[in-house]
Amino acid sequence: MQSNPCEKWKPLLIASACGDLQRREEASLREHLQSCPSCARERACLEQILLAAREMPQPSQPPQAFWDHLPSRIVEKIQSTERPLQSFFLSHRALIAASVLFLACAALWGRQRNLKDKRIPSSSSKVQRVGNGVISSTLEERLAQLEEKQLDDIYSCLETEIPALMIPACDSLVHGEELQKNIYTCLPPEWDHFLHTAPSPFSWPSVLEYDVQNLSDTEREALINELNSFMT
Amino acid sequence: MDPEHGLVSAAQRGDLEAFSRLIQIHQERIYALAVRMTRNHHDAEDITQETFILAYRKLKGFRGKSSLGTWLHRIAVNLCLSRARKKRPSELDEEMIPRIPDRENRTRIEVQAQANQLKESLASAVAKLPPRQRMCFLLRTQENLKYREVSRLMKCKEGTAKALYHQALGNLRKDLSAYVEESHAI
Numbered sequence: 208m209q210s211n212p213c214e215k216w217k218p219l220l221i222a223s224a225c226g227d228l229q230r231r232e233e234a235s236l237r238e239h240l241q242s243c244p245s246c247a248r249e250r251a252c253l254e255q256i257l258l259a260a261r262e263m264p265q266p267s268q269p270p271q272a273f274w275d276h277l278p279s280r281i282v283e284k285i286q287s288t289e290r291p292l293q294s295f296f297l298s299h300r301a302l303i304a305a306s307v308l309f310l311a312c313a314a315l316w317g318r319q320r321n322l323k324d325k326r327i328p329s330s331s332s333k334v335q336r337v338g339n340g341v342i343s344s345t346l347e348e349r350l351a352q353l354e355e356k357q358l359d360d361i362y363s364c365l366e367t368e369i370p371a372l373m374i375p376a377c378d379s380l381v382h383g384e385e386l387q388k389n390i391y392t393c394l395p396p397e398w399d400h401f402l403h404t405a406p407s408p409f410s411w412p413s414v415l416e417y418d419v420q421n422l423s424d425t426e427r428e429a430l431i432n433e434l435n436s437f438m439t
Numbered sequence: 440m441d442p443e444h445g446l447v448s449a450a451q452r453g454d455l456e457a458f459s460r461l462i463q464i465h466q467e468r469i470y471a472l473a474v475r476m477t478r479n480h481h482d483a484e485d486i487t488q489e490t491f492i493l494a495y496r497k498l499k500g501f502r503g504k505s506s507l508g509t510w511l512h513r514i515a516v517n518l519c520l521s522r523a524r525k526k527r528p529s530e531l532d533e534e535m536i537p538r539i540p541d542r543e544n545r546t547r548i549e550v551q552a553q554a555n556q557l558k559e560s561l562a563s564a565v566a567k568l569p570p571r572q573r574m575c576f577l578l579r580t581q582e583n584l585k586y587r588e589v590s591r592l593m594k595c596k597e598g599t600a601k602a603l604y605h606q607a608l609g610n611l612r613k614d615l616s617a618y619v620e621e622s623h624a625i
Contacts, residue, residue, distance in 0.1 A: 259558045260580040278462040
């Protein structure tokens, strides 16, 4: 079967309609268009779509009353959700701080041991609590199965002051959704809202999707600040 | 001094009245983005509310490197994409999406009018795009943002934003072939 000779021009036609072609490519395409009515028509179709997109009818606007009441509705929600969260952190801040400190010590100690057996040091099995919740045995087992490189990643996160909860997040990057589920289920319900909503620009869902190791220095710094500010 | 700066500082200190004023300033733009993306008033309202609630919680970390509007936009983009990933296209608000009539059922008059209908049918086709393509396409065409701005909002590289935009246009072209080809044939 003979392939369409104009197929190769297709990406260029799209790029040209979007105004993204380099001058030389544009010139070459224009030359082709002069001798190819089919591509010329295609180019016009693409332009027509973009023109229509700019004039696309907007969804109908809500009535003025909606705008008048929205700020007060939002403020009410903030007030109603703020108190339980605040009280949770206030009542558990000592425990959270102790967990972070303990994890950091365990991490540094483990690193010094050079991890010959590529397993997490047994002492870190004492790390059982984060906030109000007990880390499940599943998570602990998975931590014990980590490779040296993966542990290093976690330690480097700790050394850059990413709080304790970042550990499961980093870990889930390595192990995928299954572990992520375990982490979610082992965290106290008070964390649920935080984990499933998006305190942008670095939401937890985004963090979980991110390859933390590939973050730029600026992004990493912002991430650390973001997480630290939440923890404090 | 920018009056918004004063409101931000007050809101950072926990002044909810100042934050309420900031909501008034930005709510329509955030809602507009959300409703374009979701084509659903209920979801758009939810996203608008969530955007401001999260913004309030994170406001202490806002250092004013970008404008508050951009920062809020970024939160809203995140929430829209997150929601779009969870939601199937069938859950879109049908009343807000103009229907494309069956090709066989279209009369000659309808065909003549289709150049105008294209704009409406486009909304339906855009709603079917994958979330990131849809977001990129809407930010480019509806918000007139440059690739650089789109990439910042979507946390991707400029090249990715460009590729998403091109893919979106290619997909729309396929979806709207009946419309654009026939309107050219008229």
